[in-house]
Amino acid sequence: MKRLCLIAVTALLLPGLASAEELTGTLKKIKESGTISIGNRESSVPFSYLDDAGKPIGFAMDICAAVADAVKAKLGLEKLDVKYTAVTSSTRIPLIANGTIDLECGSTTNNAERQKQVSFTNTHYLTASAFVSKKANNLTKIDDLKGKTVVSTAGTTNMKQLVEANAARNLGINVLSAKDHAAAFLMVETDRADAFVMDDVLLASLAASSKDPAAYQLSTEAFSKPEPYGIMIPKDDPAFKAVVDQATADLYKSPKMTDLYNKWFLSPIPPKNLNLNVPMSAALKKAFANPTDSPDPAAY
Known part of the structure; x- marks a missing residue:
């Protein structure tokens, strides 16, 4: 009877054990540390910048908050701490590549040359x-x-x-x-x-x-030509990319995305309550309806 009970308990535990063992790369690191590391910009308005209190805010930061929530749910965590690291145009790629940050949330152009070092999730803006x-x-x-x-x-x-x-x-x-x-x-x-x-x-x-x-x-x-912005993530980490891609695709195709865009591009934004008054372009609407991480401007 004791042996049967032990077998039954082991069988119940195995799925959880297997799931833990299957985690690799960024997801494993986040699971073990209970922390997701986000790289933020300090002056890339309205994508990623600091408010009067020095807190990172912006359009891309809100997207990354949704990604963090999706990662938390995927890993079954009750709590997920978010660590912010200020990055510049020169440091953002090295900090992703060496694992210091898990997501770079800003105004980074997705192109073929950069994809040799890092990966990108679905496009969140198009700019020239x-x-x-x-x-x-x-x-x-x-x-x-x-x-x-x-x-x-x-x-x-x-x-x-x-x-x-x-x-x-x-x-x-x-x-x-x-x-x-x-x-x-x-x-x-x-x-x-x-x-x-x-x-x-x-x-x-x-x-x-x-x-x-x-x-x-x-x-x-x-x-x-108009070029795509994407959230930067580590290269050669398909499990993590799958979670991030799904999270961004779900957000971009939902009604929430229109509200999020209007919040940062068609409404007064902190700290000076400026309104950029930049309507969503037809190309960007198409990109949100059909999420893609393509670096090719012709794809849009």
């Missing part, structure tokens, strides 16, 4: 690379930057596009780099640079939150 400058300088097209001093943020695709356009068009631009978007915009604001090359929506938010929004304008010519 443009430049912002002071209206008084009358700079609207890329060729207008000839002989000018132009800044971009270090470690971004925008910097690469600027350098390539400078060489291809023989513009003789003095290219400068900044550690983050806020620092780059400040260089334009203080006339240390004539223009700042970055994703159009980020430029719009920086100009809108400046001391004199009316003094700035975005270029009418872009350096690129």
Whole structure:
């Protein structure tokens, strides 16, 4: 009888034991530590930035909160602590690659080159690379930057596009780099640079939150086709990616996504109650209805 009872108890426990043993990679790390590590940006408005209290907030941060909830449910955890780590354009990929952070929640372009080092979940925004400058300088097209001093943020695709356009068009631009978007915009604001090359929506938010929004304008010519933003996750971790992909797909296809978008792009946002007034594009609506992690701009 004792042996039969032992066999019965063992049989009941085996599914749980097998489940625990099957966990690998990021899910195993999160399960064992009870913590999910999220990389946040400090000035990527409205995707990931700090409020007046220094708390990370934004459109991408809300998406990552939904992902964290899905991971918590998947692992059957009663509690899941969230650890935030501030990242920059230069540090975000290394910190994902070395396992310091599990998710990078911001405004990171998903492209084939980056997919050699990291993976991405479904696209949460589409943006094109443009430049912002002071209206008084009358700079609207890329060729207008000839002989000018132009800044971009270090470690971004925008910097690469600027350098390539400078060489291809023989513009003789003095290219400068900044550690983050806020620092780059400040260089334009203080006339240390004539223009700042970055994703159009980020430029719009920086100009809108400046001391004199009316003094700035975005270029009418872009350096690129609309490119996808994605939440960055570790490479070669299919189990974790499956959970994140399912969580984002469920969110994007639900009515909640319209409310979430309106909250950050069509409503006053903290800390200055600015309204970016950027309606959802037809391409982004399509991407939400049919979630994809494709890095190819042509897919959208």
